[in-house]
Amino acid sequence: MGINYIDKTGAYKRLKDAFPDLIEEQVSLAQYSSFGVGGPADLFARVRTVDQLSSLLKTVSELEIPFAVIGLGTNLLVADKGYRGLVIQNIIKGLEVSGSQITIASGEDYMTLVNAATEAGLTGMEFAAGIWGAVGGAVVGNAGAYGSEICDVMVKAEIANRQGVIRTEKTAYFEFAYRSSILKKTKEILVSATVKLKSGNKVSIAARVKEILQIRSEKHPRIPNSAGSFFKNILDSTQPYGKLPAGKLLDEVGAKELSYGGARVYEKHANILINSGTATAQDIRKLADILKERTLEKHGITLEEEVVSLGDFE
Numbered sequence: 001m002g003i004n005y006i007d008k009t010g011a012y013k014r015l016k017d018a019f020p021d022l023i024e025e026q027v028s029l030a031q032y033s034s035f036g037v038g039g040p041a042d043l044f045a046r047v048r049t050v051d052q053l054s055s056l057l058k059t060v061s062e063l064e065i066p067f068a069v070i071g072l073g074t075n076l077l078v079a080d081k082g083y084r085g086l087v088i089q090n091i092i093k094g095l096e097v098s099g100s101q102i103t104i105a106s107g108e109d110y111m112t113l114v115n116a117a118t119e120a121g122l123t124g125m126e127f128a129a130g131i132w133g134a135v136g137g138a139v140v141g142n143a144g145a146y147g148s149e150i151c152d153v154m155v156k157a158e159i160a161n162r163q164g165v166i167r168t169e170k171t172a173y174f175e176f177a178y179r180s181s182i183l184k185k186t187k188e189i190l191v192s193a194t195v196k197l198k199s200g201n202k203v204s205i206a207a208r209v210k211e212i213l214q215i216r217s218e219k220h221p222r223i224p225n226s227a228g229s230f231f232k233n234i235l236d237s238t239q240p241y242g243k244l245p246a247g248k249l250l251d252e253v254g255a256k257e258l259s260y261g262g263a264r265v266y267e268k269h270a271n272i273l274i275n276s277g278t279a280t281a282q283d284i285r286k287l288a289d290i291l292k293e294r295t296l297e298k299h300g301i302t303l304e305e306e307v308v309s310l311g312d313f314e
């Protein structure tokens with residue numbers, strides 16, 4: 001199945017001609033998603049530098065090719081049919097500590113930021129210990145845990161618009177909310193983020209990081225077969241951290257007993273769906289739909305998905 005199979009306008013060929021070393025065809029996205037499911041992207045590029053990202057976006061937008069940017073695929077459910085267009089995997093690296101601020105490229109692991117802060121004796125990033133994924137996905141989804149989120153420490157970030165023009169914006173621009181930012185709407189691309197932390201005691205920071213890693217290792221799967229919590233918690237000011245855990249509601253509808261095809265609910269956490277080895281994306285989709293239906297029936301609450309779907313589902 002070559003490029004001409006779907007390249008009706010010739011745009012794919014022009015993109016491939018412009019970036020011969022960068023663009024790959026028909027790349028399975030299952031390998032780039034922690035669920036381990038999903039079909040191929042028509043075109044795929046792993047972008048290593050800001051210049052590469054910028055010039056690729058410019059050309060892709062001129063050619064009007066649909067595109068999506070992913071990081072480490074730890075919050076992603078890719079459809080079995082894959083993605084029609086270009087998937088850009090952002091693997092831009094780089095980190096700089098300057099006083100109490102750390103600037104980190106969006107393709108770095110979130111955990112790299114935690115480690116750098118610990119090493120520099122800076123406190124404020126401990127909450128993110130053990131959260132999978134890269135900084136780009138973390139900012140887009142305002143990733144957090146234990147009552148803190150990236151928006152609490154981020155002071156500015158570099159972003160690229162859909163045409164590849166790079167600019168810097170302060171935190172207010174991002175309209176951060178629970179697991180959300182403006183980038184989910186504008187579909188702009190996070191290039192790097194700067195966090196401002198406080199001076200702390202290196203030993204106590206490291207101890208807190210270790211403690212959180214320990215708690216997480218008991219609650220979360222350690223192997224890549226999930227995307228973390230599938231549904232968002234429900235905002236509720238009467239609850240600890242202001243949220244009613246979706247996992248609690250799901251427990252009460254018997255989620256942990258449920259499976260669909262090769263997808264099942266993790267036995268230690270009712271809000272984590274896992275691929276037991278043979279799941280298709282559709283299995284996971286169906287199981288998620290069943291969980292939503294049951295929660296609506298029993299609790300009158302419509303669960304919102306935290307995991308982002310990519311491509312067309314049946």
Ligand SMILES: Cc1cc2nc3c(=O)[nH]c(=O)nc-3n(C[C@H](O)[C@H](O)[C@H](O)COP(=O)(O)OP(=O)(O)OC[C@H]3O[C@@H](n4cnc5c(N)ncnc54)[C@H](O)[C@@H]3O)c2cc1C
Binds near residue numbers: 068130141189190
């Ligand atoms: C075991 C496990 C535990 C987890 N625990 C938590 C947790 O406690 N708290 C939490 O918040 N999350 C958690 N997650 C979810 C996930 O780790 C975070 O959401 C993570 O920040 C996603 O980053 P990513 O690079 O994998 O993003 P991806 O999954 O690759 O992408 C997620 C979304 O972000 C977009 N995106 C990615 N990079 C960019 C970029 N540079 N610019 C623009 N858009 C981009 C994608 O298009 C997609 O819409 C967990 C996941 C797993 C597997």
